[in-house]
Amino acid sequence: MRERFYVTTPIYYPSDRLHIGHAYTTTVADSLARWHRFAGRDVYFVTGSDEHGQKIQRAALAKGVTPQAYVDEIVASFKHLWEKMNIRYDDFVRTTDDRHHRAVQAVFQKIYDQGDIYKSAYEGWYCTPCETFWVESRLEEGHCPDCKRPVELVKEESYFFRLSKYAERLLKHIEEHPEFIQPESRRNEMVNFIKGGLEDLCVSRTTFDWGIPVPFDSKHVVYVWFDALTNYLTALGYPDTDGLMEDWWPADLHLVGKEIMRFHTIIWPIMLMALELPLPKTVFGHGWLLFDSDKMSKSKGNVVDPLVLIDEFGVDAIRYFLMREISFGQDGNFSRKALIERTNADLANDLGNLLNRTLSMLNRYFDGVVPEPAASPGDVDQALIDHANRLGKEVDDCLKQFKLNDALIRIWQLVGRANKYVDERAPWNLAKLEDKSELSSVMYNLVETLRIVALLIKPFLPETGEKMWQQLGLAGLNSKSLADAVWGLLPAGTQTAKGDPIFPRIEAEKEEEPAEEPKEQKQEETKPEGVLISIDDFMKCELVVAEILEAGPVKGADRLLKLQVDIGSEKRQIVAGIAKHYAPADLIGKRIVVVQNLKPAKLRGELSEGMLLAATSPDGTLELVSVSEAIPAGSRVK
Ligand code: ME8
Numbered sequence: 263m264r265e266r267f268y269v270t271t272p273i274y275y276p277s278d279r280l281h282i283g284h285a286y287t288t289t290v291a292d293s294l295a296r297w298h299r300f301a302g303r304d305v306y307f308v309t310g311s312d313e314h315g316q317k318i319q320r321a322a323l324a325k326g327v328t329p330q331a332y333v334d335e336i337v338a339s340f341k342h343l344w345e346k347m348n349i350r351y352d353d354f355v356r357t358t359d360d361r362h363h364r365a366v367q368a369v370f371q372k373i374y375d376q377g378d379i380y381k382s383a384y385e386g387w388y389c390t391p392c393e394t395f396w397v398e399s400r401l402e403e404g405h406c407p408d409c410k411r412p413v414e415l416v417k418e419e420s421y422f423f424r425l426s427k428y429a430e431r432l433l434k435h436i437e438e439h440p441e442f443i444q445p446e447s448r449r450n451e452m453v454n455f456i457k458g459g460l461e462d463l464c465v466s467r468t469t470f471d472w473g474i475p476v477p478f479d480s481k482h483v484v485y486v487w488f489d490a491l492t493n494y495l496t497a498l499g500y501p502d503t504d505g506l507m508e509d510w511w512p513a514d515l516h517l518v519g520k521e522i523m524r525f526h527t528i529i530w531p532i533m534l535m536a537l538e539l540p541l542p543k544t545v546f547g548h549g550w551l552l553f554d555s556d557k558m559s560k561s562k563g564n565v566v567d568p569l570v571l572i573d574e575f576g577v578d579a580i581r582y583f584l585m586r587e588i589s590f591g592q593d594g595n596f597s598r599k600a601l602i603e604r605t606n607a608d609l610a611n612d613l614g615n616l617l618n619r620t621l622s623m624l625n626r627y628f629d630g631v632v633p634e635p636a637a638s639p640g641d642v643d644q645a646l647i648d649h650a651n652r653l654g655k656e657v658d659d660c661l662k663q664f665k666l667n668d669a670l671i672r673i674w675q676l677v678g679r680a681n682k683y684v685d686e687r688a689p690w691n692l693a694k695l696e697d698k699s700e701l702s703s704v705m706y707n708l709v710e711t712l713r714i715v716a717l718l719i720k721p722f723l724p725e726t727g728e729k730m731w732q733q734l735g736l737a738g739l740n741s742k743s744l745a746d747a748v749w750g751l752l753p754a755g756t757q758t759a760k761g762d763p764i765f766p767r768i769e770a771e772k773e774e775e776p777a778e779e780p781k782e783q784k785q786e787e788t789k790p791e792g793v794l795i796s797i798d799d800f801m802k803c804e805l806v807v808a809e810i811l812e813a814g815p816v817k818g819a820d821r822l823l824k825l826q827v828d829i830g831s832e833k834r835q836i837v838a839g840i841a842k843h844y845a846p847a848d849l850i851g852k853r854i855v856v857v858q859n860l861k862p863a864k865l866r867g868e869l870s871e872g873m874l875l876a877a878t879s880p881d882g883t884l885e886l887v888s889v890s891e892a893i894p895a896g897s898r899v900k
Pocket of ligand 1: 272284491493521552557
């Protein structure tokens with residue numbers, strides 16, 4: 263029987279659009295799924311959206327729409343992002359799906375029937391952003407110990423789940439299965455948490471209704487984490503136990519961020535024990551993507567939008583950066599500078615150049631046709647051949663142990679080896695010889711190395727693998743597997759097709775190019791740094807609140823948007839360099855701050871009568887300065 267691999271990501275909250283942190287988890291899961299498929303295993307890859315609970319209900323209310331309409335729109339944006347990132351999942355579970363409703367009610371009923379859920383009263387603290395109950399003793403200065411935000415006092419009748427009953431059994435499982443919680447540091451944290459004593463968990467709520475009703479008591483909705491964790495079974499058709507359940511349960515890997523390890527390594531396994539189902543083989547808690555050493559979050563205003571990055575750098579540069587730069591399991595910093603450096607060094611220089619120079623030489627010496635290699639390679643040739651030949655197995659071993667960085671490092675070691683081989687074997691000198699057999703071997707070896715590299719990187723960088731394959735003049739990449747990553751399968755006589763560089767270098771100017779207002783207005787806004795001004799000077803600048811009525815593109819200027827705004831006294835047109843940061847539709851109704859007494863200017867032929875205020879972070883993320891609807895258009899800002 264073929265080996266199986268069932269991998270999941272967390273199902274994300276559609277309380278807001280996803281950021282690069284969510285893209286990180288999903289890219290890693292996708293690459294693992296793609297790799298194992300490539301290595302000949304049967305793979306099932308599930309992601310989804312966690313749509314119930316107080317947080318979502320409140321967000322919908324604040325926007326004046328129903329929770330269902332609210333989540334429908336955001337979930338569509340999740341799917342759009344995954345498509346742009348080349349995420350190839352097998353199933354997407356929405357917790358508002360009927361099938362999920364059925365699974366959650368079955369789980370709740372079963373655990374209740376066998377006596378592990380009981381009714382009582384809850385009085386304690388609740389963190390709505392984390393959807394987490396806290397006992398007083400775990401709070402930190404009255405705040406949520408996880409997200410540090412304020413908690414709310416909750417007092418309500420609830421159903422409770424007997425976590426405490428299973429603590430010993432869970433500790434024993436963790437001890438006997440060192441692979442269950444990874445990396446090891448998180449295992450120790452979880453063991454300490456369990457040893458600190460498990461309280462029974464509140465698993466229903468009565469003070470709002472956006473959730474799945476408790477099957478036998480419709481006054482209660484199921485607690486959102488109890489609901490969400492069940493998604494891993496929903497995807498397999500639970501409560502039907504034949505079919506997918508039989509084929510895929512237990513999961514091989516739940517990939518999650520470190521902050522939700524407690525739910526996945528304590529609550530979830532205990533739910534499974536109560537259901538008499540086997541536990542997942544591994545829960546891996548990876549680290550956080552930090553921004554200037556701080557966790558990315560909407561409320562801190564430091565989130566990075568993956569769609570903006572993809573438009574600018576291409577999807578594979580982002581995928582590569584996430585998997586190569588961040589040590590898997592540890593926290594890592596995201597910065598634009600590091601992204602540009604990585605892309606230029608590893609992708610443009612090492613990989614892109616190897617392909618480019620190899621195919622250029624092949625064009626020059628053999629009209630782009632792969633020559634026949636000589637029968638007996640020399641030592642230097644053999645070293646390259648051996649390296650390429652063993653790489654597939656090495657990468658597979660790395661990935662079986664979730665060592666993603668190592669896998670990529672090893673592939674790039676071969677790329678480095680091949681670049682060095684070009685210098686050592688100097689084909690330009692061999693080309694001067696009458697006998698072309700050595701040149702033939704060297705060129706064959708280089709193209710064959712590139713073929714193996716293309717195969718091995720495709721699970722990580724699908725577009726790049728594809729582009730390389732085409733330039734190498736090969737067909738049928740999708741049907742290739744790890745078994746094809748062995749030396750010598752490249753047929754001599756293949757006509758290669760050198761194309762554009764696969765990763766053009768990103769010029770330094772581009773990195774420094776400001777995303778804001780074009781020249782004409784910039785002159786108005788520049789002031790010598792550090793010069794003190796009087797309050798009178800400041801008051802010369804008339805800042806007012808403006809409501810955006812319309813927004814649209816400016817022809818021929820992909821950084822600019824044209825806005826029609828209401829500044830209270832009149833309507834104005836403002837042209838601003840924010841197109842890379844905002845979709846026009848997202849701007850309508852926003853109340854922003856504008857300088858209303860700026861001299862009008864023409865930008866790309868469009869009149870701009872004022873300037874808007876925006877903040878730009880060091881990585882280029884831009885946010886408009888805005889106020890709530892409580893402040894009408896025309897209000898003075900000072
Ligand atoms: O927790 N760095 O959903 P969520 C790395 N609905 N990963 C990050 C990250 C960052 N800065 N920010 C988010 C929930 N993530 C629940 C899950 S599962 C049954 C229910 C990733 O939308 C990481 O995987 O808050 C983290 O665990 C997850 O997004 C949290 O997503």
